[in-house]
Amino acid sequence: MSEVTYKQAITQALADELEADEDVLLLGEDIGAAGGVFKATEGLWERFGGQRVRDTPISEQAIVGAAIGASIRGLKPVAEIMFGDFAATCFDGIVNELPKYRYMTGGQVTLPVTIRMTVGAGGGFGAQHSQAVENWFLSIPGLKLVVPATPADAYGLLRAAIRDPDPVLYFEHKGLYNLKGELSGDGAPLALGSADVARAGEDVTVVATQAMRHRALAAADALADEGISVEVIDPRTLVPLDLNAIRASVDRTNRLVVVQEAAFAGTWGASLIAKVVQDGFESLDAPPRLVAAEDTPIPYAEALEDAWLPSVDDIAAAVRATAAF
Amino acid sequence: MSKTATKPAGEVGLERQLDFLRAMLEIRHFEDECHRLFAAGVVRGSTHLGQGQEAVSVGACGALREGDTMTCTYRGHAATLAMGAPLDRTFGEILGKAEGLCGGKGGSMHLTDVSRGAMGSFAIVGGHLPIACGFGLAAQHRGTEEVSLCFFGDGSTNIGAFHEALNLASIWKLPVVFVCENNLYGEYSPLASTTPVERLADRADAFAMAKERIDGNDVLLVHATIAAAAARARAGEGPTLVEALTYRHKGHSRSDPAAYRPEGELEQWLERDPIPRLEQALLGAGAEQERLDAVRAEAEQAVLDALERAKGWPDPALESRLEHVYA
Secondary structure, eight states: OOEEEHHHHHHHHHHHHHHHOTTEEEEETTOSTTOOTTSTTTTHHHHHOTTTEEEOOSOHHHHHHHHHHHHHTTOEEEEEESSGGGGGGGHIIIIIITTTHHHHTTSOOOOOOEEEEEEOSSSSOOTTSOOOGGGGGTTOTTOEEEOOOSHHHHHHHHHHHHHOSSOEEEEEEGGGTTOEEEOOTTOOOOOTTOOEEEEOOSSEEEEEOHHHHHHHHHHHHHHHTTTOOEEEEEOSEEESOOHHHHHHHHHHHOOEEEEOSSOSTTSHHHHHHHHHHHHHGGGOSSOOEEEOOOSSOOOOSHHHHHHHSOOHHHHHHHHHHHHHO | OOTTTTOOOOSOOHHHHHHHHHHHHHHHHHHHHHHHHHHTTOSOSOOOOOTTOHHHHHHHHTTOOTTOEEEEESSOHHHHHHTTOOHHHHHHHHTTOTTSTTTTSSOGGGOOBGGGTEEEEEOSTTTTHHHHHHHHHHHHHHTOOOOEEEEEEGGGGGSHHHHHHHHHHHHTTOOEEEEEEEOSEETTEEHHHHOSOSOGGGGGGGGTOEEEEEETTOHHHHHHHHHHHHHHHHTTOOOEEEEEEOOOSSOSSTTOOOTTSOTTHHHHHHTTOHHHHHHHHHHHTTOOHHHHHHHHHHHHHHHHHHHHHHHHSOOOOGGGGGSSSOO
16 A cells, blocks of 8 residues: 555545445534645545535534534544644533543443544644643543554544544644555554554663654664664553553563653653552662653744754653663 | 513413423422432432423423433433433432432433433533534434424523534524523522623524523423424524523522522512413313312322332442443
């Protein structure tokens, strides 16, 4: 299969699910006639029509609520929140209604909703269009969180998200939209909750998602020249989290570094380290390290934004220190 | 009270009106029992009772068809019962029993009986209005003629979700009937202190939406109004905002004695209590007093029997707390 971009993989996954299932419909701001502000839905409105690829008002609460209601009546809505930061305007729908509805009703309803949202710094979008907001939703049981880093994962995980009977938040990293890669041959959906060993190694386990996965791989390349063998694991989904794959790796390397595009507090990286320490303290030969962004909003100017993001050098330094401990 | 106050009752015959009376009486007794249970400390958390507002729930839900849906607020006992949820399982949910509507995982503020179209009671003010649009969207997408009925209070008209939901429903012509139960108070605050428009139905104008403002204590008028709005929705003519003027006889929640009411206000509204009003109308239409007495006695007994059954049910199995997080 030929190479596609991460963005094309997303468009293809949406098209294939729209084609496969009449109950799938898309909702969002400018996703129809305009093809999406990032063109991730380009061509779908022309192909499937305005009833299935619906342009909405700028009303995130209405978008999420409409998706919730439609899902309970058997549809499989895919809602788009243009920038993840805007999820704050519909937080009630995402954290109080969507994940609690099934539980509060004793299982009387299922909610096969997918909410796509773009995340990620590095593009000069400033503090309100750049945050990796997946951590906002970590403490909300009932949601699944998908964070693809490659075109193949973007495709396979989006198809899986749409087919999943539970609410899935699907985070698209803007910095990866033009990344090229092969789709897997069969085009099948991937399982949610299955980590990918992006690079096998012996000395240190590095866990990273999305843009940080690629920086971790670059750091691993550099460290290989220094004789440090790094295993890079991409969980691909934060909920469910493939803890077994991470534990199995740490049991071999006895060293863990986690890299995330977010500040330290209240994050998946901090939670992962807490879990590994609590359950497997004896397997560790060094304190786990979290390579995190700085504790500020995301700055605009290029030099400032670059400095805010964990760099390849930051990751390499953390791995070196962990290996040398 | 409004231009619609003289609307004829429509095709509601005497037997159906007796059904409405029975339903309102059951709800009234149900709420009175809930009040006792909470006062006695038998039930946990909070509760929000709806004595005085029964005509809105019974009249509106009575205008729905099989397949239609209803969503309501945390003051939702009446609407859920009006959709046909069993009295005993509704008590069971409030008592936290395994046989409760939601297996004891929802409670007073989240009564739901999907099998009867009672799609949920929502405890975030305004949070369910966009969801009601989603039920309408599904009906429109599938080409069914199902209608989504959505109850909310006067206070909800000041929250963002109200405006987003009504705007979306109008632009897409969704088959939704929005029913604002205007009981004059948003929690403890009188409407005039929080809301610059007195006629809440007029908020529909901002969305080019059909509107009605009616006496919500007249069950037949409520029924006729919602039936007409539902018919428009089924015909693809879009949503309606109905403002039903009514009054809650009790405070906002268990901890509220409603001391903020002006003297004499409650008494004035008790004179407009929807239940005696319907009884008077029935007598005028030829129903016999004995029949009304029988309905009243049967309703009270049904509630007492249901409560006794529910009290006897076991608590939920502890393992059930781990179920229904994911499908």
